[in-house]
Amino acid sequence: MPKELLKGNIAIAEAAVRAGMQAYFGYPITPQTELLEYLSARMPELGRTFLQAESEIAAIHMVYGAACTGVRAMTSTSSPGYSLMQEGLSYIAASDLPCVVVNMMRGGPGLGNIQPSQGDYFQMTRSAGHGDYHPIVLAPASVQEAIDFTLLAFTLAEQYRHLVILAADGQVGQMMEPAELPPLLPVAEERPVWALTGARGRGKNIISSLHLRAEEEEIANQRIQARLLTICANEQRSTEYATDDAELLVIGFGTAGRIAYSAVEAARAKGLKVGLLRPQTLYPFPEDRLSRLARQMRSCLVVEMNAGQMIEDVRLAVAGRIPVRFYGRMGGMVPMPDDVLTAIEEAYALHAAVV
Amino acid sequence: MMQALREPTAEMEVIYQHPAALSECRTHYCPGCTHGIAHRLLAEAIDELGIRERVILVAPVGCAVFAYEYFEVDGCEAAHGRAPAMATGIKRSCPENLVITYQGDGDLASIGAAEILHAAARGERITTIFVNNAVYGMTGGQMAPTSLLGQKTTSSPAGRMATLTGYPLHMCELLSGLQGSTYIVRRSLHDVRHIRQAKKAITTALRVQMAGLGFGMVELLSSCPTNWGLTPEQAMGWIETKLIPQYPLGDYKVTDEAKALEKAG
Numbered sequence: 323m324p325k326e327l328l329k330g331n332i333a334i335a336e337a338a339v340r341a342g343m344q345a346y347f348g349y350p351i352t353p354q355t356e357l358l359e360y361l362s363a364r365m366p367e368l369g370r371t372f373l374q375a376e377s378e379i380a381a382i383h384m385v386y387g388a389a390c391t392g393v394r395a396m397t398s399t400s401s402p403g404y405s406l407m408q409e410g411l412s413y414i415a416a417s418d419l420p421c422v423v424v425n426m427m428r429g430g431p432g433l434g435n436i437q438p439s440q441g442d443y444f445q446m447t448r449s450a451g452h453g454d455y456h457p458i459v460l461a462p463a464s465v466q467e468a469i470d471f472t473l474l475a476f477t478l479a480e481q482y483r484h485l486v487i488l489a490a491d492g493q494v495g496q497m498m499e500p501a502e503l504p505p506l507l508p509v510a511e512e513r514p515v516w517a518l519t520g521a522r523g524r525g526k527n528i529i530s531s532l533h534l535r536a537e538e539e540e541i542a543n544q545r546i547q548a549r550l551l552t553i554c555a556n557e558q559r560s561t562e563y564a565t566d567d568a569e570l571l572v573i574g575f576g577t578a579g580r581i582a583y584s585a586v587e588a589a590r591a592k593g594l595k596v597g598l599l600r601p602q603t604l605y606p607f608p609e610d611r612l613s614r615l616a617r618q619m620r621s622c623l624v625v626e627m628n629a630g631q632m633i634e635d636v637r638l639a640v641a642g643r644i645p646v647r648f649y650g651r652m653g654g655m656v657p658m659p660d661d662v663l664t665a666i667e668e669a670y671a672l673h674a675a676v677v
Numbered sequence: 678m679m680q681a682l683r684e685p686t687a688e689m690e691v692i693y694q695h696p697a698a699l700s701e702c703r704t705h706y707c708p709g710c711t712h713g714i715a716h717r718l719l720a721e722a723i724d725e726l727g728i729r730e731r732v733i734l735v736a737p738v739g740c741a742v743f744a745y746e747y748f749e750v751d752g753c754e755a756a757h758g759r760a761p762a763m764a765t766g767i768k769r770s771c772p773e774n775l776v777i778t779y780q781g782d783g784d785l786a787s788i789g790a791a792e793i794l795h796a797a798a799r800g801e802r803i804t805t806i807f808v809n810n811a812v813y814g815m816t817g818g819q820m821a822p823t824s825l826l827g828q829k830t831t832s833s834p835a836g837r838m839a840t841l842t843g844y845p846l847h848m849c850e851l852l853s854g855l856q857g858s859t860y861i862v863r864r865s866l867h868d869v870r871h872i873r874q875a876k877k878a879i880t881t882a883l884r885v886q887m888a889g890l891g892f893g894m895v896e897l898l899s900s901c902p903t904n905w906g907l908t909p910e911q912a913m914g915w916i917e918t919k920l921i922p923q924y925p926l927g928d929y930k931v932t933d934e935a936k937a938l939e940k941a942g
């Protein structure tokens with residue numbers, strides 16, 4: 323397929339359609355609304371389900387219902403709406419249901435604003451609803467990656483029967499870039515054997531997250547944890563730049579990672595031995611790669627569009643071997659490459675001081 | 678002397694049997710609770726309409742939380758109050774199936790008020806069985822939005838006061854004003870005559886969905902002897918003397934199309 327000039331939100335919507343998404347439920351919120359608007363026309367065109375829900379709470383529970391019937395279901399939202407979805411996410415995860423949720427993060431807390439932010443890292447990777455589990459969290463940094471990860475999201479969701487969150491920020495949703503869409507995949511005709519389709523010619527199927535006996539609830543938890551172990555072993559993803567001989571590792575995801583890339587390039591031009599690691603999965607966090615890279619580095623610098631959230635995962639992976647420094651902007655402020663470069667130079671200068 | 682039970686023979690007419698749609702397991706409902714009667718009526722209606730293999734049941738959070746265990750149909754468990762949203766997701770993905778939510782008054786009229794209102798407003802082609810027992814049964818008898826003024830509950834020990842918590846919520850009256858509603862009726866389960874009427878209403882509500890008409894809800898005035906602090910018999914009397922005057926029985930909205938189905942049945 324040739325490249326087209328595509329806006330992030332539209333690209334994700336069309337990628338989901340081409341991945342065979344059969345049902346979409348959502349509620350308007352900036353900066354993801356174009357995604358919903360686009361699908362309101364596109365889904366009926368293909369005879370598929372689009373419904374604007376009365377709230378994000380209803381939207382996620384509609385997704386929960388649709389996922390129970392074994393169709394590819396998705397919703398999209400932005401931070402305040404994502405907060406409202408917590409209840410449904412927990413039920414979906416506890417019921418082993420595949421589905422995809424897009425969170426186009428914006429400035430917060432509270433009503434905040436509509437500028438890009440990465441303030442929901444904790445809420446997505448740590449506590450997407452109550453209980454002991456993590457969703458798979460994918461973090462695209464470009465329109466092309468947003469398309470690719472939308473496809474990947476549906477694949478992983480079904481492969482593991484697990485909740486997948488596409489964690490982007492308003493910048494990824496709003497920017498236009500040339501990108502290539504996949505061909506339109508046929509929609510799966512068959513529903514999975516566990517799906518609710520009516521007990522015709524078989525015993526009844528039940529989907530429930532209720533286990534009144536603690537022994538049974540623990541077994542249900544162990545099942546989720548075993549799955550997460552497999553996911554952690556197989557699905558850590560990251561990309562890097564100029565890490566071979568680097569002494570300072572810059573780490574950033576999504577838009578912050580992309581800005582950090584420009585800053586690392588500029589630092590290299592100045593002769594500094596700096597490299598970049600950009601996590602593409604936030605859960606599972608690419609700790610194996612980071613742990614290995616940390617052995618060769620003298621320090622690392624975490625760049626985020628928040629007060630420092632991913633930095634906790636970085637500290638765990640680095641395990642105290644090297645200093646972990648931080649540069650972040652909050653509340654919808656996007657870091658400038660020059661400011662990141664200054665932070666890199668300051669961190670780099672400290673290497674010399676230690677010798 | 679008691680007569681030994683005889684195996685049915687060809688000449689004998691079956692007049693009463695265990696509905697195929699009802700599981701052969703013990704429920705956890707208290708003695709004198711009408712949840713069991715509501716289950717039986719729903720199961721009979723499903724059998725008589727021959728739709729068991731098409732039904733998907735959405736259980737609530739409340740005493741009927743295990744409803745999916747008690748019916749021999751595909752079923753799932755909604756979060757508290759969200760059954761209508763979940764049912765919407767199911768129905769839109771499986772339009773050929775018959776989707777039923779079974780909800781208590783805390784579930785439907787309090788925490789899930791938005792979900793039921795919008796499902797009805799959309800004319801969602803689902804059927805809701807609404808069990809109104811004027812308390813939160815499962816959590817131990819707290820005040821519900823449907824509790825009567827003056828009703829003593831574990832969270833309104835001095836009796837419900839309008840100045841503090843407002844007035845009972847009448848869901849049939851509320852939902853019948855919506856264009857998307859097709860069949861909205863209130864029945865009671867306190868005696869045989871009313872139970873029969875309730876059964877007829879449940880059957881009609883399911884027919885409404887089978888015909889692809891709009892939203893249907895049957896409200897059933899029900900007992901909770903445990904949390905009302907009454908014997909089962911007294912509880913039935915309380916429905917008659919206290920609940921029905923506050924929640925008049927009747928047809929709140931039956932469209933002409935639904936009326937035709939009612940007659941045909």
Ligand SMILES: Cc1ncc(C[n+]2csc(CCOP(=O)(O)OP(=O)(O)O)c2C)c(N)n1
Pocket residue numbers: 738739740741757780781782783784785808810812813814815816821
């Ligand atoms: C989000 C949430 N809030 C509260 C509860 C606790 N809870 C369980 S059942 C229930 C009330 C159910 O009452 P009702 O819907 O009237 O049904 P009944 O038990 O009377 O049949 C409550 C508040 C819960 N499970 N989830």
Ligand code: SF4
Pocket residue numbers: 705706707709710711712740810814815900901902903904
């Ligand atoms: S607590 Fe009330 S509603 Fe619940 S099973 Fe017992 S009698 Fe029925």
